Amino acid sequence: MKITFPHLGYCSIPLRSLFADLGHEVIVPPPITRKTISLGTRYGPEFACYPLKLGLGNFIEALELGADTLVMGGGIGPCRFGYYAQVQRDILLSLGYEFKMLVVEPPLGHAGEFLAVLREVLEEKSWFDLARAAQLAVVKLGACDDIQRASLKLRPLVQDKLAFSRLYQQTLMEIDEAGKVRDVRLAKNTALTAMEAIPRLNYKPPKVALVGEVYLIAEPAANLRIEERLGNMGVEVCRHVWISQWLRVNIFLDFLRLHRQEKAEKLAQPYLQCFVGGHGQHSVGETRKAIQEGIDGVIHVYPFTCTPEIVARGIMQKLAAQEGMPLACFSMDEHSGEAGFQTRLEAFVDILGTRSKEMNSYS
Numbered sequence: 001m002k003i004t005f006p007h008l009g010y011c012s013i014p015l016r017s018l019f020a021d022l023g024h025e026v027i028v029p030p031p032i033t034r035k036t037i038s039l040g041t042r043y044g045p046e047f048a049c050y051p052l053k054l055g056l057g058n059f060i061e062a063l064e065l066g067a068d069t070l071v072m073g074g075g076i077g078p079c080r081f082g083y084y085a086q087v088q089r090d091i092l093l094s095l096g097y098e099f100k101m102l103v104v105e106p107p108l109g110h111a112g113e114f115l116a117v118l119r120e121v122l123e124e125k126s127w128f129d130l131a132r133a134a135q136l137a138v139v140k141l142g143a144c145d146d147i148q149r150a151s152l153k154l155r156p157l158v159q160d161k162l163a164f165s166r167l168y169q170q171t172l173m174e175i176d177e178a179g180k181v182r183d184v185r186l187a188k189n190t191a192l193t194a195m196e197a198i199p200r201l202n203y204k205p206p207k208v209a210l211v212g213e214v215y216l217i218a219e220p221a222a223n224l225r226i227e228e229r230l231g232n233m234g235v236e237v238c239r240h241v242w243i244s245q246w247l248r249v250n251i252f253l254d255f256l257r258l259h260r261q262e263k264a265e266k267l268a269q270p271y272l273q274c275f276v277g278g279h280g281q282h283s284v285g286e287t288r289k290a291i292q293e294g295i296d297g298v299i300h301v302y303p304f305t306c307t308p309e310i311v312a313r314g315i316m317q318k319l320a321a322q323e324g325m326p327l328a329c330f331s332m333d334e335h336s337g338e339a340g341f342q343t344r345l346e347a348f349v350d351i352l353g354t355r356s357k358e359m360n361s362y363s
């Protein structure tokens with residue numbers, strides 16, 4: 001098979017490793033650019049969620065490079081994610097592409113379909129081969145998350161932001177190329193030591209909780225590199241969604257039926273009792289958590305027309321107003337422009353600075 005998948009931040013690193021170790025040719029779509037966005041928006045429905053359009057653009061670019069098998073996540077609602085794969089498949093077929101689409105359904109309640117996709121990907125390989133390939137992929141994903149976590153903490157403090165960015169990119173490349181678990185760990189540990197060694201400013205950065213829809217949080221091309229921008233402005237970002245943690249809960253624990261209510265879901269309960277799709281409940285819960293933990297501000301990012309996050313936004317605005325918590329909401333799509341975005345972020349960071357000065361003068 002010539003396998004491809006849509007981008008989701010650095011997830012192409014573990015996915016490439018997984019499918020290549022199972023003996024497939026992997027065609028990673030080119031990085032998301034204006035061309036990807038215009039392909040997705042030209043052929044995707046106007047009011048479809050932004051991630052659907054970007055994924056469609058990724059698929060078109062990968063099919064043009066020779067991919068013949070598309071791997072896509074499935075879902076069961078209540079929001080639109082469950083329809084993504086079907087809509088994308090119909091659009092691509094209508095454009096004349098020939099391919100097979102493998103939809104990975106959530107294992108809880110769909111164990112048979114989940115296992116059927118795994119069997120198809122395995123072809124001649126054994127379950128043991130899958131376990132070995134999955135182990136390396138999971139270690140790579142965890143290493144990427146660790147590097148990103150360190151980057152969120154250290155970027156606001158380091159003096160040479162350019163050198164820091166180069167080190168970050170170089171480390172991701174090394175993790176991508178590593179063929180063994182120990183090589184991944186070596187690349188990660190060397191990078192963490194090098195990051196710690198970069199000279200720092202003597203400064204206590206304000207902290208911002210970044211909450212919202214998972215794709216918008218994890219894909220820098222969709223969120224206009226919000227984490228990097230905030231880090232360069234001297235702000236520490238506390239992110240609530242990590243893909244390795246999301247996989248652990250939604251794939252492994254779901255599959256073993258061990259999934260328990262998460263802390264953010266519990267915190268959201270007094271305001272939002274039911275699952276509204278996506279990360280709507282988490283966004284509310286994480287806002288409460290940020291208030292309880294004394295975080296300086298909350299930034300909410302979500303795709304334009306994303307129903308779960310629109311539900312969450314109303315509650316978050318009320319909570320933030322009650323508690324005096326600065327909150328900025330960014331609804332993003334193909335029309336989001338960098339200049340306006342940067343200006344709004346800078347204004348928000350100014351508010352954080354003014355607020356912390358006021359708080360210090362009262363204490």
Ligand code: SF4
Binds near residue numbers: 050079213277
């Ligand atoms: S969470 Fe929002 S953006 Fe994602 S599929 Fe659901 S409605 Fe669309």
